[in-house]
Structures are given as structure tokens and as C-alpha cells.
Amino acid sequence: MQRVKVLVVGAGVVGLSSAVCIAETLPHCSVTVVAEKFSPDTTSDGAAGIFLPTEFPDIPRERQRRWFKESFDHLLAIADSPQAGEAGVYLSSGYHIFKDVPNDKKPYWADVVLGFRYMTDHEMKRFPNHKFGQAFTTLKCECWRYLPWMEKRLRAVGGQILHEKVTDLHKLALNYDAIINCSGVGSRFLAKDEEVYPVRGQILKINAPWLKNFLRDGDGMTYIYPGMTHVNIGGTRQVGDWCMEVNKEDSEGILERCCRLEPSLRACQVMEEWVGLRPGRANLRVEREYLSVLGHQVPLVHNYGHGGCGVTLSWGTALDALDLLRQSLYEKPPLARL
Numbered sequence: 001m002q003r004v005k006v007l008v009v010g011a012g013v014v015g016l017s018s019a020v021c022i023a024e025t026l027p028h029c030s031v032t033v034v035a036e037k038f039s040p041d042t043t044s045d046g047a048a049g050i051f052l053p054t055e056f057p058d059i060p061r062e063r064q065r066r067w068f069k070e071s072f073d074h075l076l077a078i079a080d081s082p083q084a085g086e087a088g089v090y091l092s093s094g095y096h097i098f099k100d101v102p103n104d105k106k107p108y109w110a111d112v113v114l115g116f117r118y119m120t121d122h123e124m125k126r127f128p129n130h131k132f133g134q135a136f137t138t139l140k141c142e143c144w145r146y147l148p149w150m151e152k153r154l155r156a157v158g159g160q161i162l163h164e165k166v167t168d169l170h171k172l173a174l175n176y177d178a179i180i181n182c183s184g185v186g187s188r189f190l191a192k193d194e195e196v197y198p199v200r201g202q203i204l205k206i207n208a209p210w211l212k213n214f215l216r217d218g219d220g221m222t223y224i225y226p227g228m229t230h231v232n233i234g235g236t237r238q239v240g241d242w243c244m245e246v247n248k249e250d251s252e253g254i255l256e257r258c259c260r261l262e263p264s265l266r267a268c269q270v271m272e273e274w275v276g277l278r279p280g281r282a283n284l285r286v287e288r289e290y291l292s293v294l295g296h297q298v299p300l301v302h303n304y305g306h307g308g309c310g311v312t313l314s315w316g317t318a319l320d321a322l323d324l325l326r327q328s329l330y331e332k333p334p335l336a337r338l
């Protein structure tokens with residue numbers, strides 16, 4: 001039987017999750033990943049990788065909850081396995097504190113994370129400027145470890161890797177039976193989707209090994225996420241800003257805000273400053289269309305626009321991309337436009 005040639009564009013957490021998910025589930029497909037940048041140079045590599053969903057306004061909550069639960073369960077199994085260290089996936093406990101009590105005291109994902117509860121008065125005493133807090137254990141996935149591990153997992157089932165910038169999806173469709181577009185903020189150009197925009201994020205990687213619990217303030221503009229080799233502190237959320245240069249004022253602001261929350265940080269040592277562009281979009285896009293090439297129709301499955309929670313939703317949206325691909329392989333395509 002001839003193998004179905006599938007091309008995945010993008011080697012961030014969304015692209016590699018989609019590629020591994022397809023290659024491991026559909027053995028009759030040969031999967032190739034093409035990308036301009038691979039680990040350690042993707043946006044995903046610098047993300048703290050804490051599992052915390054935000055909400056997309058026009059996507060049914062139940063679908064968003066399913067994306068999160070499928071991702072959480074898949075990565076929890078990795079965290080519980082001997083692969084955890086190499087993959088950079090582990091449980092992380094901490095607090096999400098609020099200056100005002102939020103409308104949604106119990107978020108839709110509260111029963112997916114472990115041990116969700118409201119903080120006690122005794123715990124809140126550490127944060128005199130805050131009125132309310134949630135305590136829970138979630139996952140953390142450090143992509144600078146996870147992506148190389150996923151590449152290995154892909155190669156183990158015969159997946160191929162190509163290092164190349166793509167300029168035209170139609171041209172690719174001449175050589176492949178299906179394309180999965182996971183190009184993150186690059187989809188603004190590649191898929192000509194003007195709804196995609198950069199949300200610039202700057203963080204500091206610091207040495208503060210005494211910190212073990214995460215701490216996130218309100219809307220998530222200020223946070224402290226301890227990791228395996230360093231602590232990520234942030235952040236910024238600059239909508240429409242393409243600048244990849246480190247901004248000194250941003251760094252000073254981050255350090256000041258984080259020290260106010262966690263005074264022990266005044267003794268920390270800054271190891272690195274990092275900037276990344278979140279793939280912003282009002283609603284994440286997991287959708288299929290067809291490319292018309294030389295009289296036949298090639299399915300194009302989009303999986304991009306994860307904003308600030310690409311790691312959090314990576315496996316769940318990859319499963320949806322897999323379903324759309326599977327349907328395309330068994331359904332009759334629409335008639336080609338000549």
C-alpha cells in the first residue's frame with residue numbers, strides 16, 4: 001500500500017505535537033516536519049510551560065476544556081514515567097492570587113488540575129495587597145527539553161525533518177497528500193490570516209533555587225515559575241509588537257514587580273533575558289480547508305493561534321488536527337475549482 005505523505009509546517013510545541021500524534025496513530029502516513037526554526041530557537045522554547053488555560057471567547061467551553069484535559073492527561077503520564085526528566089515534564093504546585101475577587105472564582109479547568117482549592121486566610125496573610133487566591137498543582141513542560149525529546153519520538157516512528165522556510169503552501173501541495181499548518185505567528189503570512197498578531201513577551205531567567213512554588217498575580221502579567229535549572233519570572237504582554245530585542249526597562253519592571261510579590265528575589269541573580277512572540281488570535285484556529293492544485297484537492301489542516309497557552313493545549317489541539325486529517329483521508333474531497 002502506498003503511504004500517505006503528510007507535511008507538518010512548524011517545529012514549535014504545536015507542530016511537533018501534531019506530527020508525533022499523527023505519526024504514532026496513523027502508521028500508513030509518512031510524516032515530515034518542515035520549519036524555519038527548530039529547538040532551541042522557537043517561541044515555545046522560552047515559554048515557562050506552565051499548564052494554565054486562558055479562555056477563547058467564541059469557542060465552546062466544553063471544547064476548550066477537552067483540549068486542556070487531553071493535554072493534561074497525556075503529559076501527566078509523561079511526568080509519571082521514567083521519561084519525565086529528559087522530557088522536562090513535571091508537576092508544579094503554587095498560588096494564583098488576585099487583588100479583587102474574580103467573577104469566576106472556580107475556573108472551568110478547576111477539576112482538571114490537581115487539588116484545586118481556595119487559599120486560606122492564613123495563606124493570604126503573606127499577600128496583604130490581595131483579597132483572594134487559588135492553590136493547585138498543575139504541570140510544567142519545559143520545551144527546551146520537551147521539543148528535542150519529541151523530535152526523537154518522531155524519528156523513532158520514521159518521521160522526517162526538513163530545515164527550510166516555506167513561502168507558498170500551494171507549492172508544497174504538489175508533493176504532499178495533506179498539509180498541517182502549525183506555523184504560529186508565521187500564519188499571518190503563510191496562511192494570509194490577518195487575525196493573527198504577535199503578543200510580545202519578555203521574561204527573565206534567574207537563579208533562585210530556594211523557590212519551589214509558582215506564584216501568579218491576577219491576569220498573569222506578573223509571575224514566578226520555578227523550573228528544573230532556573231526560575232522564569234515575567235512578564236510583558238505587548239500586543240502587535242514584533243520587536244525581538246530585549247528592553248532594559250521591561251526587565252527592570254519585571255524584576256521590581258516580582259520582588260514586590262516575593263521579596264526573597266531581591267537576592268536573585270539574573271541569568272538571561274528572553275523575548276518571544278506569542279501567536280495571538282481572538283480564537284485559536286483548528287480548522288480544515290482544501291488547496292486546489294492541478295485539478296485535485298489537498299487537505300490543509302490549520303492548528304495555530306494558541307496565544308499564551310500553546311504548551312497548555314498542545315496535545316488536545318493536536319488530537320483535533322489528527323481527527324480532521326483522518327476525516328480528510330476517508331471523505332471524498334469537494335470538487336476542484338478549475
Ligand SMILES: Cc1cc2nc3c(=O)[nH]c(=O)nc-3n(C[C@H](O)[C@H](O)[C@H](O)COP(=O)(O)OP(=O)(O)OC[C@H]3O[C@@H](n4cnc5c(N)ncnc54)[C@H](O)[C@@H]3O)c2cc1C
Nearest residue numbers: 010011012014036037044049050166184186201310311312
Ligand atoms: C514569554 C512567554 C511565556 C509563555 N509562557 C507560557 C506558559 O507558561 N504556558 C503556555 O502554555 N504557553 C506559554 N507561552 C505561549 C507559548 O509559547 C505559545 O503559545 C506556543 O509556543 C505556540 O507554539 P507554536 O508551535 O504554535 O509556535 P512556535 O513555537 O512559534 O513555532 C512556530 C514554528 O513555525 C515555524 N514557521 C513559522 N513560519 C514559517 C515558515 N514560513 N516556514 C517554515 N516554518 C515556519 C517556526 O520556525 C517554528 O518552528 C508563552 C509565550 C511567551 C512569549
